Amino acid sequence: MNVLVVNAGSSTLKYQLMDTKTGEILAKGSCERVGFSGGTFTHTAQGSPKVTDKVEFPDHKRAIEVVLADLEEHQVAIDGIGHRIVQGGWYFGDSALVDEDILAKIREVAPLAPLHNNPEADVIEYCLSSYPDLPNVTVFDTAFHFNMPEVARTYALPREVCDRLHIRKYGAHGTSYRFISRALAEMKHGAAERVVVCHIGSGASLAAIEHGACVDTTMGLTPLDGVMMGTRCGSIDPATVIYLQREGGYTFDEIDDMMNRQSGLLAVSGTTNDVRDIEEGVAAGDPNCTLAFDMFIYKIAAKVAEMACAMGGMDTLVFTAGIGEHAPALRAGVCDRLTWAGVELDHARNALRADGAWKLSRPDSPVAVYVIPTDEERMIADDVERIVSQSV
CATH class of the missing domain: 3.30.420.40 (ATPase, nucleotide binding domain)
Structure with missing residues (x-):
């Protein structure tokens, strides 16, 4: 399966297209200075030399538009898109196939990671509208920590405040920890x-x-x-x-x-x-x-x-x-x-x-x-x- 992995940061968008069967990287690159002047697009696909172009990215939707157009130009097939989401909040203990409800929840928990969740949600919206037949999957950095013991995740604040505002330890880097845990077990x-x-x-x-x-x-x-x-x-x-x-x-x-x-x-x-x-x-x-x-x-x-x-x-x-x-x-x-x-x-x-x-x-x-x-x-x-x- 050829999966496009997208990681939208506060002012960047990085991507990698991987064949999950062989592990081969078919394309990769990054959009820098998204939302600022002087943007650059560094990219390579199908073994082509790495190229850096000057491209203005007023927002993340423009960035993913440029990425997908480049992949189309290189005739690289995409079977699915995976989106790294920094914060899954109080909803997600696992990755999820995107629908309107999932997208709404990503935006709902965005106050916990506003510089990351909102840009990625914008990217997801563009992918869904431009390629409605492609499955989009969200992978949450917080999911690995979702079920950690209550004694570790609970803050010693008034319970009513914690419940109402969803205050707890959420953690981060969970996708990395899952990979390391799997690799170490092997x-x-x-x-x-x-x-x-x-x-x-x-x-x-x-x-x-x-x-x-x-x-x-x-x-x-x-x-x-x-x-x-x-x-x-x-x-x-x-x-x-x-x-x-x-x-x-x-x-x-x-x-x-x-x-x-x-x-x-x-x-x-x-x-x-x-x-x-x-x-x-x-x-x-x-x-x-x-x-x-x-x-x-x-x-x-x-x-x-x-x-x-x-x-x-x-x-x-x-x-x-x-x-x-x-x-x-x-x-x-x-x-x-x-x-x-x-x-x-x-x-x-x-x-x-x-x-x-x-x-x-x-x-x-x-x-x-x-x-x-x-x-x-x-x-x-x-x-x-x-x-x-x-x-x-």
């Missing part, structure tokens, strides 16, 4: 029972996965919670918001922008949110970069311990996503802080830059440590095939 033949996965990219979270099911995760009502990230502050005293408003005179919108776009590694280093640049700063003796890097490691290691607590321990630790897969110094720092928990890193193996998954721990380590590259697009494509086959 690698270890189901032997990994209590797993902590560190999905560390510009946005970062961890999850506790026991026998394949999520029992806790670090992101909460929104993706701002948990570890510090590239530009997000992560978990802080919630009264900080009140203090900034009352004593600093900041508006809610200014605080939201500060905590989501001006904090994290960027704020502490004072220069960058890119871990590679921060590592260069550490090597050059920059004290702010050193503090940012050390804080990042400390926060991740502390959350690993918290996730392990949710399962009464851990037998496996996995690093994934852009930073998790490509920053050996960060992995070493996290693991060295966890020797008390049975994590024994093989530093020589950790320094490797191997393709695919590889094991980083010593042979006698009580906790096995792996790098496993994530593949959310593959997970989405497989979901489309599964959901469509169930609907026939």
Whole structure:
């Protein structure tokens, strides 16, 4: 089945067309600066050279229109479309075949992720109207966490308030966690029972996965919670918001922008949110970069311990996503802080830059440590095939 996987961000639209039988990528590309001037369309299909064109994208509907027109021009067949949805809210514990009701619910829960849900809903509307015979399937990042234990997902706020406003821990990166959980089960033949996965990219979270099911995760009502990230502050005293408003005179919108776009590694280093640049700063003796890097490691290691607590321990630790897969110094720092928990890193193996998954721990380590590259697009494509086959 040829599945077009679409990921619409706040100002981007990325896509990949995959043959689910062979895993071959038939086409891929991205639309950048959607909603801003100076847009670019980078694309390749059917083995053609990658091309970058200047294209203005006033909105996401225009972006998907350009993508579909390019695929038609290259005569690439599409059997179904899978849409990554950041927030499924209080409705979705699994992927779903799109109809008007599903689309309405995606918009209803959009206040929990307004920069992502609404653009994707716009893309879905365009796909449904332009290709009414193609099945569209929504794959929710929150679905993997939907049924986590009540003790983990509940906030200690008045029950009436939580019920009325649907306040709970929703988590994120669930599609990545599902892929990692599946890949690890295949690698270890189901032997990994209590797993902590560190999905560390510009946005970062961890999850506790026991026998394949999520029992806790670090992101909460929104993706701002948990570890510090590239530009997000992560978990802080919630009264900080009140203090900034009352004593600093900041508006809610200014605080939201500060905590989501001006904090994290960027704020502490004072220069960058890119871990590679921060590592260069550490090597050059920059004290702010050193503090940012050390804080990042400390926060991740502390959350690993918290996730392990949710399962009464851990037998496996996995690093994934852009930073998790490509920053050996960060992995070493996290693991060295966890020797008390049975994590024994093989530093020589950790320094490797191997393709695919590889094991980083010593042979006698009580906790096995792996790098496993994530593949959310593959997970989405497989979901489309599964959901469509169930609907026939």
